Amino acid sequence: MDARSNQYAESLRSALAGRMVAEGSLRDERVTKAFLTVPRHEFVPLVPLEVAYADDVVLMKRDEDGVAISSVSQPSVVALMLEQAGLQPGHRVLEIGSGGYNAALLSELVGPGGAVTTVDIDPDVIERARQGLASTGYEDVRVVLADGEFGSPESAPYDRVVVTVTAWDIAPAWVEQLAGNGRIVVPLRFRGQTRSIALDLVEGRLESRSMRLCGFVCMQGAGASYERVVPLEKDTVRLGFDTDQQVVEPPPDVLRRPATQVWSGVLVDREEPLSDLNLWLACTLDRYCVLTADRSAVKKRRLAPIPGWGTAATVADDTLTYLTSRVAKNTETVELGAVAHGPAAAEHAEQMVRQIQIFTTHHRNGPGPALTIHPSEQLTESPDDKACLQIERPHTRLVVSW
Ligand SMILES: C[S@@+](CC[C@H](N)C(=O)[O-])C[C@H]1O[C@@H](n2cnc3c(N)ncnc32)[C@H](O)[C@@H]1O
Incomplete structure (x- = not known):
């Protein structure tokens, strides 16, 4: 791209970040700086610059039935999840569901002392992510072709696991590969809605810290599940x-x-x-x-x-x-x-x-629901008294309370 196009891309990037700050979808200063730094257009090379810097998802692939299976996520949803993750310099991060753009943002946030591993099940996505990360100077990111249901044990433990694909359950590998005081951020789907949930590991169970409605393509592979x-x-x-x-x-x-x-x-x-x-x-x-x-x-x-x-x-x-x-x-x-x-x-x-x-x-003006996730092997037979709703998943029990 010539110097003039690069300048134009930079001005669009800065305008997008400005709008997101004004709308309240970018609140954290460090996340804002990362958004101003990472050239999103390099990860969606086939769309016009104006599309690359709209606050919208860029669809990359559909399956044979026309269902979306890969995308570069919407900037405001990416920002929400990065803020929920509370990333610090030096953190080791595992991203499930790749594309390169979010991995580059993660890399900015954890800095040279940290480490980012990004996993995707689709070889085309892995190829695109590798190219985008190499051309933008983020070649330190480890890009892995695998089913993210099993994490990536080679670089564990992780301070943060950031899942960028709709999940129906918490895979045991994500918890096993999480550091002692780690956090998982995951778009979890239950009762017909997907919520991005920040979950902290507390004495073997996961406790929600924040939940926000969002939308993602669905997980494929061993963790796929359909309503x-x-x-x-x-x-x-x-x-x-x-x-x-x-x-x-x-x-x-x-x-x-x-x-x-x-x-x-x-x-x-x-x-x-x-x-x-x-x-x-x-x-x-x-x-x-x-x-x-x-x-x-x-x-x-x-x-x-x-x-x-x-x-x-x-x-x-x-x-x-x-x-x-x-x-x-x-x-x-x-x-x-x-x-x-x-x-x-x-x-x-x-x-x-x-x-x-x-x-x-x-409850309308209250703190909202809380979610606790118990790994199945720790389940006691007696249901939780305070529980308002218990949802049994293959690996966990989700407990919603108010
Ligand atoms: C919304 S996209 C990820 C967006 C990306 N994080 C970005 O930087 O914009 C979701 C990705 O999850 C991938 N995916 C689906 N099931 C998966 C699985 N079991 N393991 C790893 N990746 C998976 C899809 O191939 C797709 O590329």
Whole structure:
């Protein structure tokens, strides 16, 4: 690239960092400095500079079904995870899911006294990461082609394990290869949402320090796991269950039965993320699942409005109930409510609305949920009393409490 293009790239990089600081997605000074230093465009050489410096994911590869399997992550999500990781000079870091850009940022943050190992399962990604890191002066980063489920024991122990691909569980290798007071940052998916979670190792278990909603491509290899889906309305509406949940199928025509709507009186900003409320409903309502739908289903009025990612739902007593909203008096806020179809519609819609109100009174402005992850081999039979929700995964038990 000539000097003029390099200068232009630098100005775009600085503008992106400035916007991220102004929006609050870059808060840490050292992380900001790393963002100003690492040339993101070198890791996405085929896209225009303006795209390389937009706060957006750059999709790099799809599988044969068109599903995204590799990307260079969105800068604000990268920043969130780097801040959650609390990296210090001299740290040894393992990154699961590569591409080069984040590995270069990690390298900036741990400095010459630290060490970065980055692992990817895809040889094309490894090749791209190697090239990008070599051309930008980060050849010290160890780039490994492997299934990240098994970590990279050669350079362990690690002060930080940063997972940049959606995981359903904490692989035993990540914990085994973690230093005594280490931290794992991982986009963990449960009950239909992915949260980037910082987990500290405390007496053999992992305790959450922060959780933020995010999105990533899904893990492949030995740790891959998929939700089970019940299709409705010719697959334009879907109910998703985690593998530890019992799949409950409503009658196939349930959405064509009369709807009962109950409103909560709870007003929220249109943009307010409802992730804590969704988790509260997952904790407190029986037979929880996540309802997703094509836009056509809402347009055809098969469904009341729901957010793009989906919404909290329950299936019980042949009745499907889900969280919805309606525009309140002024257009900036919406009122939350429940819609139910089926023989026990009134009862289940009222139950959901009661939980919306309880959440609003006790938790909406609180610290939010905490997650403790117990490795399976340490599990006692007695469930944790304080636990609001226990999720069994192949290697761990996830315990959500409030
Ligand atoms: C979102 S991308 C990583 C982005 C990257 N950290 C960056 O610098 O922008 C996720 C990557 O995870 C990889 N991946 C998926 N399953 C994996 C596994 N089991 N082990 C290692 N890498 C995996 C994919 O090949 C993909 O390249």
